[in-house]
Amino acid sequence: MAKVCELCGKGPRVGNNVSHANNKTKRVWQPNLQRVRSLVGKRVRRLRVCTRCIRSGKIVKPPVRRLV
Structure with a gap:
């Protein structure tokens, strides 16, 4: 598994x-x-993303799963 951000390629x-x-x-x-x-x-999907992409809003987190 490469140590590369899947969004920005860092x-x-x-x-x-x-x-x-x-x-x-x-x-x-x-x-x-x-x-x-x-x-x-x-x-x-599960992505390997750098923290700069997370902080800048380049990803959209899904709604929280409710375990019933």
């Missing part, structure tokens, strides 16, 4: 850790992905 970014002695080691920044139930068309 994925891992590569850079360096830089120490006080200016030593550089490679590192990866991962996006903050959450599994969210979302309305896609008229169906409910």
Whole structure:
């Protein structure tokens, strides 16, 4: 399962850790992905979405299920 947002395509970014002695080691920044139930068309799907897409309202959450 790729660490990519299914809406905006945001994925891992590569850079360096830089120490006080200016030593550089490679590192990866991962996006903050959450599994969210979302309305896609008229169906409910589970999507892996970054928190920026959730906060900006790019997803529509379905109504709460009532367990009877």
